[in-house]
Amino acid sequence: MKLSTIPEEFTEAIPIIQAIEQAGYAAYFVGGSVRDAILGNKKIHDVDIATSAYPAEVKAIFRRTIDTGIQHGTVTVMEKDNAYEVTTFRTESTYQDFRRPDHVTFVRSLDEDLKRRDFTINALALRHDGTIIDLFDGLTDLKHGLIRAVGIPEERFHEDALRMMRAVRFQSQLNFELEPLTEAAIAKEHGLLAKIAVERIHEEFVKLLLGQNRAAGLKTFVETDLYQKCPGFRSAGANLLRIADLPDQRLVREKSVWLLIAYELGLDTTATRHLLRQWKSSNELVNNVGNNVTLLAKFLADHITNWDLYAAGLDNLLSVNEVATLLGAGQTSATLMTAYSSLAIHDKHELAVNGANLIQQAGVKPGPLLGDILAKLEQQVVENQLANDKASLLAAAKELLN
Ligand SMILES: Nc1ccn([C@@H]2O[C@H](COP(=O)(O)OP(=O)(O)OP(=O)(O)O)[C@@H](O)[C@H]2O)c(=O)n1
Numbered sequence: 001m002k003l004s005t006i007p008e009e010f011t012e013a014i015p016i017i018q019a020i021e022q023a024g025y026a027a028y029f030v031g032g033s034v035r036d037a038i039l040g041n042k043k044i045h046d047v048d049i050a051t052s053a054y055p056a057e058v059k060a061i062f063r064r065t066i067d068t069g070i071q072h073g074t075v076t077v078m079e080k081d082n083a084y085e086v087t088t089f090r091t092e093s094t095y096q097d098f099r100r101p102d103h104v105t106f107v108r109s110l111d112e113d114l115k116r117r118d119f120t121i122n123a124l125a126l127r128h129d130g131t132i133i134d135l136f137d138g139l140t141d142l143k144h145g146l147i148r149a150v151g152i153p154e155e156r157f158h159e160d161a162l163r164m165m166r167a168v169r170f171q172s173q174l175n176f177e178l179e180p181l182t183e184a185a186i187a188k189e190h191g192l193l194a195k196i197a198v199e200r201i202h203e204e205f206v207k208l209l210l211g212q213n214r215a216a217g218l219k220t221f222v223e224t225d226l227y228q229k230c231p232g233f234r235s236a237g238a239n240l241l242r243i244a245d246l247p248d249q250r251l252v253r254e255k256s257v258w259l260l261i262a263y264e265l266g267l268d269t270t271a272t273r274h275l276l277r278q279w280k281s282s283n284e285l286v287n288n289v290g291n292n293v294t295l296l297a298k299f300l301a302d303h304i305t306n307w308d309l310y311a312a313g314l315d316n317l318l319s320v321n322e323v324a325t326l327l328g329a330g331q332t333s334a335t336l337m338t339a340y341s342s343l344a345i346h347d348k349h350e351l352a353v354n355g356a357n358l359i360q361q362a363g364v365k366p367g368p369l370l371g372d373i374l375a376k377l378e379q380q381v382v383e384n385q386l387a388n389d390k391a392s393l394l395a396a397a398k399e400l401l402n
């Protein structure tokens with residue numbers, strides 16, 4: 001097969017491929033970008049190049065390169081404003097710990113390289129003239145919407161157990177089905193996932209839940225027992241399946257994914273924070289989702305105050321609303337945005353007085369009381385109990401001193 005039109009993301013990189021070929025080596029586009037280009041329905045990102053040239057040979061061809069992962073064969077080539085990862089063809093023959101190859105062996109053959117890739121739809125190569133190299137019938141699988149391991153599925157999962165999570169992630173992201181032998185191998189080998197760093201599982205799990213068919217991905221995640229090897233999920237199979245029964249409106253924020261999980265697992269703020277720490281989340285995610293658990297409960301009870309809106313900030317509100325909507329209790333985003341924009345202030349710096357004003361003009365002494373008074377003024381302004389003008393605020397501060 002030949003692609004009739006080569007997407008712009010690739011054409012920009014063709015000079016790189018040509019330069020490698022002129023130096024006497026082979027070079028192809030590979031990986032997810034080729035898959036997405038053929039699907040034609042997804043924005044292409046990360047155009048990856050694979051080559052028969054060894055890293056030192058790649059570096060000799062280009063003026064500006066970065067040693068990104070030279071031991072794995074990857075050199076980044078800088079060209080104009082773009083950066084391209086150029087990786088030497090490789091086989092990963094022995095895997096001892098199911099997550100990292102013992103060593104990579106660089107090879108000169110494209111076939112060897114494609115053979116060790118995870119799924120047939122990810123094992124396609126694209127020549128700069130648009131010709132597609134398809135050794136494992138990946139094009140047929142793309143057409144039928146099938147995720148099928150290259151070769152013997154168990155072998156692929158022993159090489160890298162994260163691939164089992166990638167399978168369910170692609171199932172959701174692409175709205176594909178799992179080929180039965182591939183799915184059976186995941187069910188059989190799910191225990192290998194315990195060897196994988198939680199951060200990597202986290203990334204795939206979030207992509208699964210943000211995908212277009214999260215219900216299907218989640219069902220496989222539960223039915224194959226992959227979930228058993230994820231932090232905090234051991235007895236949550238039924239809870240996770242409940243998410244699969246929700247309307248299939250898509251989630252857009254990572255924090256919404258975790259809020260939904262926390263809700264369905266019945267976790268309070270403390271338990272949510274604990275779960276997110278187990279999943280090695282950033283402090284920001286831990287804090288936001290922890291707070292949003294309380295806010296969601298208020299949303300569902302239709303008990304939102306101005307202060308709740310103010311304290312959460314717009315992005316958390318939209319996240320909580322995403323989840324509330326899935327649960328059948330959201331507001332339209334327009335209503336929410338209007339409520340939020342009608343707040344008297346959106347940040348304490350918008351308060352018409354500051355600490356210095358209170359000291360100089362209301363006779364407040366520096367110290368903890370000053371902070372208390374400012375906080376009270378902030379609260380009253382947000383709740384529309386006090387106008388946000390200097391005179392009113394100074395008068396209110398004097399009141400509070402008595
Ligand atoms: N565990 C993995 C990870 C990656 N790959 C191969 O490396 C390519 C690039 O990997 P990556 O960018 O992680 O995934 P993509 O398939 O490109 O998906 P995405 O669109 O999310 O980047 C994959 O297509 C696949 O050929 C693999 O075989 N096994």
Ligand SMILES: [Mg+2]
Nearest residue numbers: 031032033046
């Ligand atoms: Mg990619």
